Amino acid sequence: MKYQYLTGARTMRRTALFCISAVFVLAILFGGSAFPPPANDFSHSRPDPRLSSDDNHRMPPVAVCFDEGTDPDYMAEFQRRMRNESPLDYNIGGRWSFTATDGSTGDYGDGITLTYSFVPDGLSINGASSVLWSALTSQFGSVEAWQAEFDSVFARWSELSGNTYICVDDDGANWGFFNSGELGARGDIRIASINVDGPSNVLAYNYYPDNGDMVLDASEEWGNPQNNYRFFLNIIAHEHGHGFGLAHVCPNNGTKLMEPIYSSAHHGPQHDDIRAVQRLYGDNYEPNDQAVDAYDMGTIAEYHYHRYCSLDDNSDVDYYRLTAPAGMAMTVSLIPIGETYLDGEQLGNGDCEPGVEINTLDDNNLNLFLKDGTGTNTLASSASNPAGIREEVFRYLVPAAATDYILLINGATANEVQLYDLEISMVDPATPILSGCPLDFGNVEHGETSTLSATVHNPAVGQTLTLTSISAEIPFAASPAAPVTLQPGASQRIDVTFQAGESGQYNSVLTISHDGPGGDLICDLSAKAVSVEIEFLTGTSVNFGEVEIYATDSVRVALRAVGNTALIIQSIAVEGEAFSILFDTPQSIVPGPLLSMFPRFTPFTYEDYQGRLIITHTGTTSPDTISLSGTGVPLAASEPVTPFEFALGQNYPNPFNPSTQISFTLPHNSHTLLQVYDISGRLVETLFDGEMSFGNHSMEFDASGYAAGVYLYRLRAGEFSDVRKMILLK
Known part of the structure; x- marks a missing residue:
């Protein structure tokens, strides 16, 4: 996700030119001198809503969607027809600055209310009559069916952001920027459908804020029910992403909704898309930047998991209110959310940058504070862990006299979005505790054994505790054997052993039953039994045959790793003075692809030579050897060569x-x-x-x-x- 700072205002920019939809979506951003002010200045002025015009050249930038394989000349011609030769505008607009419901919409990170409406059939859209109602009703079978799909897309964007979406009627006013959203008349986002150019080629186009209108090509098969109408839903979600201010992000690897190339591998907005919309409009729990505006979670009796939260920049803080049952032990976990992925821009010719790897888990180091119901006094806190690591207030005892609490999340110093989740649990204070989990053994070589440990704690406020059962499924084993008795305040280490047998991934659980309050104690277990060796496809011996003395011959040796993990060639030693090899070590090879090396033979005398390559590696057969042999022979008789020519x-x-x-x-x-x-x-x-x-x-x-x-x-x-x-x- 890229940001650009313009004239002191924070403006998200994902440089983009094309958007390919259907199987691929190609979006072309139009703009330039045809519409004042420039795209990145739309928030500075708004046309008088009393004016009426059908001059589409005064619309804000638009993203046009083409089908896979559309001829580039055709795309260029369509651009000229739509925009009256206006040049491409690579500066996308920022967030909405004015809506019919809100009026002025505030700053970045503030949620807004957007209304949307479906224009009546027959309305002129760029010189063609809209057929949205008739076309989609024909494909979906009823008005309710296709409108429900639109509603679900806007509901999902609302769930992931501070935005509220309301479907309203459309009065059929002329299509154009000057007939923007108006309460009781039409939506901020108006949706139409025309026959653009027949099936394929152009699929849809969408305008950027402050307009956001969407046009679908009526010739497409939007009613295709495959994957629960995923194509239709993803295209609408992608187009509305443009409609609230997003452009494209690269590379095209099927991990983000706003990539130029459509992918059916996912449904709706993904991690990067969520970061982007929350950067613009905050999360679903805004406004909660002050204690008096704290988002109310209500009473949490046992467990609550709060998702899709964020600090949208380094000026944002979040407050939450909750009620806890008296006498319970409350644990609050602040869990940073992030992924590692490639992030890049789309180039001016429509190609994607390969991107650079980013990690969004630790963009900001968040702090957690548990405060009283007024939000004034801090009762407990957790702010010592590095960025990317959860903070946790553990087992805070809730007194009978004070059960209302405020949670404060702060600490953002970098001007980046940091997503996080909140996990809140209430338990009997005497409930035993299992720490050290989960247990991940990583890679364990075939035939080897590895042991890790977890610990059961009996709280000091508890009674005598008996562990009645301690078990883990084969190939894991747990000890000691039950029963085990723990006095209040005592602990017991539980050892879990993994025996690596047949290669593969193993997942199981350690289950500890007890006679104290609460259910079984569960610890997730994971391990991978690995086995890898070198397979020599050209054999394990090389005969160079007869080679003239002082000449050098080389022979290809082809090999590959066979197994379920990478193999590292650590070193190659050469035995025999006439043999050599040029090969950089260490070198990691994954199972499957071929690797070639070229041992060399340079005889110095007329005799037979023997030697070996000794290959040391991390596989189970290390070291492997390749025998080498060759014979030195006299130089062939020849006339002296005098260089008379080049x-x-x-x-x-x-x-x-x-x-x-x-x-x-x-x-x-x-x-x-x-x-x-x-x-x-x-x-x-x-x-x-x-x-x-x-x-x-x-x-x-x-x-x-x-x-x-x-x-x-x-x-x-x-x-x-x-x-x-x-x-x-x-």
Whole structure:
């Protein structure tokens, strides 16, 4: 999620040009000089609502949705027709600044009320008559059916933000920015449908704030019920994302609703989309920035989990009010919520950046305070853990005289959104406690055993406690055996052992039954039994055959990891003075893909040679060995070579990894240029550029930093020029 700061005001910007819907959605942002003021200045003025106009060139920027495979020339022409040749506007508007219900909408992080209405059939939309009611009713079977789908989308955005959505009637006023939302007349968001260009190509388009109107192409199959109308719902949700101020986020990997490419892998807004809408409009519990405005959770008798909360920037704080039963022990957990994912922008040509990895778990370090019912006095707090780690007020005893409490969440210092959840539980103070959970054993090699521990505590306010059963399912085992008796204030360590057998992921629970208050104590267990080894696809012996002395030959050895975890090649040792290998270690390989290495043989005498490669790795078969053999033979008889002409030889070895020698001959002193290019003709490296004496020459090309593939090398000397091809394998 990207932010841009303009003229002192915080404006969210996700640079975007295209949005592809249906199977892919491609949104083109239109704007420019055709509509005053500029897109990022819409919040500074609002047209007089008494004016009426059907001049669509005065609408705010619009996102147009095209089907997969739409011809680019067609898209460009449609743009020109809609916007009367106006240039693309890459500066999206911010949040809504004015709505029919609220009037002025406040600042970032403040929720708003948006009304939406369905325009009557026959209303002129860009020169075509809307057929929303008839088209969707025909596809869904009833008005109630398709309107319910719209309602569900707006309800979901409301659940995830501070926004309230109200469906209202539409008076059929002319389509255009000057006929914006008006109470008793029409919605802030007006929804229409016209036959744009037949099936596919353009699917829908949506205007940015302060308009938000949505137009669907009536020719599409919106009534397709697959995945509970997921296509219809996701497109509406995506389009309304534009309608309240969001553009696109990259890359296209099916993890975010507002990606340029539509994905059916998820339903509705995802983590990044939730962060974005809460940055603009706060969470569903706003306004709760003061104790007097604390969100009322009501009475929590046993357990309550509060989701989709956030501090939307470094000026935000949150207050919550609750009532706790007298005599209970109250635990409040503040749980930061975040994910690690790739985040990038969409480029001006519609392509997506690959993105950079971000972690939204620890954007801000949040603090938790438990206060009395007035919000004045702090009774307990938790503010010592680093960012990304939960804070917890544990087992606060609720007295009979004071059962009303205020929770305060603060601590944001970075100007970023931090999502969090609140977990609140009430238990008998004598309820035993199980700590140290969950137990995650991680990777355990086949045949190995690993042990972790949890601890049962009997509170000092409790009675004598008996652990009547301690159990875990195979391949986990728990000890000690029950029964175990604990006096008040005493603790008991519980050891859990995992025996790694057949490879795979194992999940189970440790269950501890007891005779105290509360139910069984449960601890989640997880472990992965791993096994990995090297498979040599070209065998475990290499015979180089006969090689002339002082010459070098190489042979490819192909291998791969086989198992259910990554394998690390830690080192490769070479035995035998005539053998060598160029291979960087350590190197991690995942099961499946092939890895190539090239042992070399350079004999120095006329004899047979024997050697070995010893490969040390983290697999179960380490170390693995490859036997090496070869024979040195005399140089072949040949006439002395006098360099009477230019010549560029084939590199050796070829294929190679990571380096190779390029030889060439100069019949006289020459200015020499030796360069390497990739297969597209892009210059990769200049190996030599200068004067060179006549004779035979050889230069090394080290491709350690380059990707595998086909490369070209070119020699220029005087008027001579020649090009050859070589192959880099990795």
